[in-house]
Amino acid sequence: MLGKLSQLFWIFLKINLLSTSGPASVGLLYQEVVGKLVAQSQFVQAVGLSSVLPGSDALQLAMYIGYAVAGIPGGMVALIASILPPTIIILGVTLILHRIRREAWVGNFVEGLAPAISVLMVFTAWNIFQKGGATGWQGWAIGAISLVTMLLKAPAKIVILIAGLVGIVLFS
């Protein structure tokens, strides 16, 4: 139990140091936990749910994964580890009075991260699609329709809910 908790703590600490924003953490999180701590289906549930519920997606995703691995203590550890890096950095920044604007390398580091994170997410999306079980024409259709509607700014939570409901009809 303690081993799993410290594993969770380290994973979420790492993820939050290496992602530019909340949604950007999905790709890295997938690589770090799926197949090791949680199953693919649990991860899909976590991403789906956290985009359906109101509030910060990234935190909810972290808590769901934490909870799935080690119950309520797991959820709490995941939450704390996600909050620590930005909190410490921000308290540090405000302490040294916005010095970070002159420290251009921090901004450049984050800027260099951005394209790599986008690439990682495309790889992750492909993994999720492939291992999701719906790789026949129905799966491609659901994926294509979801992609088009979301690029046209349809709310993600509604698209995902409908896709799930269609899944109940088609696959269960």
Add this chain to the structure above:
Amino acid sequence: MNEQQFSVWSRLLWMFLKVNMLSPSGPASVGLLYDEAVGKIMTEEQFVEAVGLSNLVPGSEALKLAMFVGFAAGGFPGVLTALLGSILPPTAMMLIVAAILQQLQRENWLKGFVTGMSPAVAALIVTVAWELFPASTRKIGRRTLLITALSAIAFWVKIPSPLVLVGAGILGVMLYSKRSFG
């Protein structure tokens, strides 16, 4: 503590509880937060600065923004209050839903639901990847393309993702800093 300060803190707490109950995601909270905070507890200039700074720091941006706003309005106790207000609603909701879902793992309809959701979740991630890609905010330079290509190769040959990301960040420091001098 004097009474005036206390009222700033309780206002911060209430404000962030509200924003986090109502906003579907982190980035979506920026607009709502603007309406709630600007002109009341901070100036427009302070708000713009907070949004800008939170893009510079790694981690979840909704939280970083909340902390900057909290600091502008109420110093360090303001930071902690904003953090608390932002964390409580998603925590409570997520733990309840997670607890219920764990009971349902063996249900057949849930398997169908997840199977159907998988392609849509993959599509969502592609959408987010597209939005995150620097193309939307700055013109794609050769530097950005270079980092994109190198990281694609690195992920393809299965180099561990944290290493690739650290490498991309370091490359960013090396490539982008030259621009500011010339």
